[in-house]
Amino acid sequence: MSSADSFQPAPPPPDRRSISERAMPVRSYEGAANADYLEGLNAEQSDAVLTIDGPLLVLAGAGTGKTRVLTCRLAHILNTGRAYPSQILSVTFTNKAAREMRERVGGLIGQQVEGLPWLGTFHSIAAKILRIHAELVGLKSSFTILDTDDQIRLLKQVIKAADIDEKRWTGRYLAALIDSWKNKGLTPEKLSSKESYKFAEGKGAALYKTYQDRLKVLNACDFGDLLLHNLTLFMENPDVLKKYHQKFKYLLVDEYQDTNVCQYLWLRLLAQGSQNICVVGDDDQSIYGWRGAEVDNILRFEKDFPGAKVVKLERNYRSTEHILGAASGLIASNQDRLGKTLWTEDTGGHKVTVTGVWDAPAEARIVSDEIESWHYKGRKYNDVAILVRASRQMRSFEERFIQLGLPYRVIGGPRFFERLEIRDAHAYLRVLKSDTDDLAFERIVNTPKRGIGATTIQKLQQAARAMHISLEAATRELTKTDEIRGKARTALRAFILDIDRWRAEAKDIRHTEIAERILDESGYTQMWRDNKDAKSAGRLENLKELIQAMGEFDTLDAYLEHVSLVLDVEKGPQEDEVSLMTLHSAKGLEFPLVFLPGWEEGVFPSQKSMDENGLAGLEEERRLAYVGITRAREKAKIYFAANRQVYGSWQSSVPSRFIDELPIQHVDVETGTGQPASNRIAQDVARDFTSSFETARSQRASSPGWQRYEANKGKKYGRGPKEIEGHAIRRPAKKAVSEFKVGDRVFHQKFGYGRVTSADGNKLGVAFEKAGDKNVLDGFVDRA
DNA sequence: GCGCAGCCCATTTTT
């Protein structure tokens, strides 16, 4: 597809069906009784729903009704009697997606979904399968699932035991490596020496092996293992695989572009049975390459599954023409894509705006003014989202919102069960349940502080290893003798007695009550009550929520089983609040008004991403931009700052290349003048550009750069972006000539005085007297 | 064993 014509939303594709096909009422589809759910689907959507046999790839662009298709398809398979609910495998990535799908299918066909036992996340389904056949991969079916934190702590021990410099080679890094290996479906045996050399001069594979052995001893799995053990299980036990071939008549995969190699192999093995695999995804929204997702999986689908049918959903029901035009134009700069063009009947609407601001506080000020004016017009805060590239960008917004009392919520961040206090509480519960859970025991043996230090714990570990017993058992042994003395011994003995008492009590009382009792009697809640830190109150709140969450399960075991894989605590009642989140966590969501701040080179696209992954990294960043814009239903507003504080020091910044890639006909450039004087935004822009140093104001106002800026701002681009030079908003064309030359003495608002050391178009290298060497746009410096 | 000062580093996040 040529990129030029994709800037404009395409007209509706011709309906290629025959007259009789068109006349055919969908509800008369073979075997489908009472197929109300098929009504209102467009031609492509119903094609995707009705094609139930053989491999099918549904390329579902943003806002094209993907979930609807998925759920209708499920309903349709059930309704036509093609399969029982238990014969359909439907996988998603997140619990949220799984839950939504379950609810929506339920809405379509009622009761039957009760029996959709194989609808869930990759991990929960893999865990379910693994529990059934655990022995075949050397585990017991009661295995525990470790989270990242446990994983790292275990790896630290492994690294230490191997006598490797822990500072040079961290547990975190090895955890990331092992994760990436598991994502690729690599067991320690399959690891190339090149991969192994990524850690401690070739010790990677050996440590990986040791770690896996340790996990087996602990009867535990990490997240990656769930899928990887499944692969081993299926490949080493063809009879087991065959059983699942017979079982699953239909496979349904959501967000296929996010699958990693391991998940792909898993799906391919399972699909060998019926060949009825339907994957839904959008290559343009693949933004998880860094955690192992292979866009290639979706690009290659037709080759992997010969005879696969491809259905493209291109009609967008979410956004206006301009939003889609801007997003399509931007994504057209990517090379590796299957190529789709979204279109809509929703013509008109607002163009995407691009606004240049002075710095982050100004950005926050202008955005908050916009939000207030939106709210003043009677619109909801809930309809507004601010999407940033990195969470640190949230700060200036939060500060501003707090100052104004503007209600907001941060989406994402540490999840409920990843919080310190929740993990600690879980560790207590794990110890209650199992006397061999060393990781849990170690975590809480001195939390709250009982006077048991590293030395004591080391002694316990040594003893446990020597006697091949658990830490808890070793503790029992060592406190009987004089190995451990004094305060530590007393404390350990008391602790063991507590555990014994809790275990005895747990037999008779409800699990929520024993949990409360443990937190109380262990001194854990007291520890936070005594803590003066601002977060303590919140932690105590979270512990209350934990008890509440537990109450929703009948037993402690049921609760713990769900904790690691599916538990997420729903936020309380919906307040009317602005949402603040990263672009990544915005995927799948939509908002009438979307703010996209921080579109500057290095910030977005992220420098790190480009450094580490080159063009592929840049393209993923661009997809992220595409995801960002397509979240908007009515308005998308892009911002960039001329200066940004990075790691404490000020840097001048260059507008993101993505801004120049937006098709100009869908963009409005918003700046100070050219707007009515009563416009608050206009005033703000003017203020932002003049605030900091009043003294330098007259100087700057008379500089050529400023005058040119004044002349151009508010002007809308009639033609291609390259035709206007030196506008503050545009990245300068390469050949533009600056009126500054090497050696000129200049003044900059933030950096002070300096001398030009290089001039590349409008980009100047300046050696500032105080601030050091910086690259700045010439529009932001004045002749001194 | 604990608390504090200095040091180092610094995307994106789900299970």
Next chain:
DNA sequence: TGGGCTGCGC
């Protein structure tokens, strides 16, 4: 700039 970790001193 600021948060998290470490090592040192008590």
